[in-house]
Amino acid sequence: MRRKAIIEKTAGIIFFICAGAAIFAVSAITLYMIIKGTSALQEVGVSDLLFGIVWKPTAEPPSYGIGYIILSSLIGTGAAIITGVPIGVLSAVFLSEIAGKKPGDLVRNAVELLAAIPSVIYGLIGMMVLNPLMYALEKKIYEGDSEHVYTGGANMLSAVIVLSIMILPTVISVSTSSLKAVPDNLRAASLALGATKEQTIFKTVIPAAKSGILTGVVLGIGRALGEAMAINMVAGGAVNIPLPFNSVRTLTTQIVSEMGYASGLHRQVLYTVGLVLYVFIMIVNFILLKARKGGIKDDNR
Numbered sequence: 166m167r168r169k170a171i172i173e174k175t176a177g178i179i180f181f182i183c184a185g186a187a188i189f190a191v192s193a194i195t196l197y198m199i200i201k202g203t204s205a206l207q208e209v210g211v212s213d214l215l216f217g218i219v220w221k222p223t224a225e226p227p228s229y230g231i232g233y234i235i236l237s238s239l240i241g242t243g244a245a246i247i248t249g250v251p252i253g254v255l256s257a258v259f260l261s262e263i264a265g266k267k268p269g270d271l272v273r274n275a276v277e278l279l280a281a282i283p284s285v286i287y288g289l290i291g292m293m294v295l296n297p298l299m300y301a302l303e304k305k306i307y308e309g310d311s312e313h314v315y316t317g318g319a320n321m322l323s324a325v326i327v328l329s330i331m332i333l334p335t336v337i338s339v340s341t342s343s344l345k346a347v348p349d350n351l352r353a354a355s356l357a358l359g360a361t362k363e364q365t366i367f368k369t370v371i372p373a374a375k376s377g378i379l380t381g382v383v384l385g386i387g388r389a390l391g392e393a394m395a396i397n398m399v400a401g402g403a404v405n406i407p408l409p410f411n412s413v414r415t416l417t418t419q420i421v422s423e424m425g426y427a428s429g430l431h432r433q434v435l436y437t438v439g440l441v442l443y444v445f446i447m448i449v450n451f452i453l454l455k456a457r458k459g460g461i462k463d464d465n466r
Contacts (some may be wrong), residue, residue: 195443205229205433214437222423222431229434231419235441237407238415241321242395245328248431249389250382252329253336253373257378260337261344262366280334288398292319293328296399298322303410316412319401326411327399331392332385339384343377344370360391383453390446393417416442427429 180401206214209229217230255420256276260269300318308314347370355365371378393415401412402422419438 197304198436198440198443201433204435205430205437208430209434214434215441218404218406222412222427222434229430230415231345231434231438231441233386233404233406234414234416234438235421237321237400237405237413237443238390238417238442241324241328241400241413241415242386242409244325245332245389246382248325249329249332249385250336252402253333253381253385254340254378256333256337257340257344258366258371260341262370276334276337279330280338284392284394285330285398287331288395291323291395291399295323295326299410305322313410316401318401319399319412320410321400321407321413322409324396324400324415327391327395328389332388332397335384335388336381339381340378342373343374343381346377347373348407359421360393379453379456386449386453390442390449391417393421397421408443416445 214229214231215235216232217228218232219228220229220234256272260272262273295313296318298318299320299322300315302317303315307315320416351369352365352375355369356362360368396415397418400418402412402414402418403412404414405411407413416438420435420442424432424435
């Protein structure tokens with residue numbers, strides 16, 4: 166008994182240290198981003214920086230407006246989530262509720278393969294396959310429009326498609342685990358009351374797994390907001406209003422594109438861009454965490 170008590174106490178101490186390290190890491194990152202990111206706000210001005218639409222850091226005088234960049238990140242991430250989450254959740258439903266062994270193994274292998282592909286490979290495939298297709302579509306839509314500036318297919322639409330594919334493994338994996346964790350007695354009770362299998366899935370199983378599915382959505386949003394390399398390769402990299410066939414730049418690609426040579430105020434502004442991205446991720450996590458807790462309370466009732 167004494168040995169068991171010592172092991173339990175040691176394990177408790179280890180878990181406490183790990184939890185403390187996680188809290189310290191988050192706090193340190195938050196403090197660092199606030200310190201490094203707020204100095205440029207005072208020099209440039211909050212409204213000029215966050216709502217300005219002209220980004221010319223090397224001009225005289227320089228302009229540091231990131232309004233279009235913020236808008237591109239929000240619209241691109243939102244469109245990717247709207248596109249990718251339904252596909253991911255329905256794929257998870259297929260894996261957990263409908264698929265037999267062979268189809269299920271095939272889809273699971275495909276999901277694992279998607280998760281294992283590095284971001285740069287997504288970007289490379291997007292450049293070589295997706296961008297030419299988008300360019301052909303762009304030429305067809307804007308044929309005869311002499312004022313349209315062609316981007317060669319590197320545009321917002323390409324970025325959204327790539328992001329939608331990249332978040333699928335996360336959403337599918339987490340949602341599948343959540344759906345499989347729903348007790349079988351809920352399914353049996355629904356079927357016993359006369360519900361069809363489809364009604365049971367969409368009216369009983371998915372609402373019961375809502376908390377876990379929201380977790381997958383949070384992770385997917387984090388992946389979409391934080392992706393840099395693939396988007397930098399397929400989105401074009403110009404600071405524009407985020408229309409489907411416009412070349413755009415997101416918060417992450419802004420940092421990646423210019424941090425290597427930036428200096429002085431230009432570099433400080435890029436830290437502010439990182440702070441804005443960090444704040445957006447925290448806000449999204451907070452909102453979805455509240456929604457998740459609300460879903461748990463409703464389930465308990």
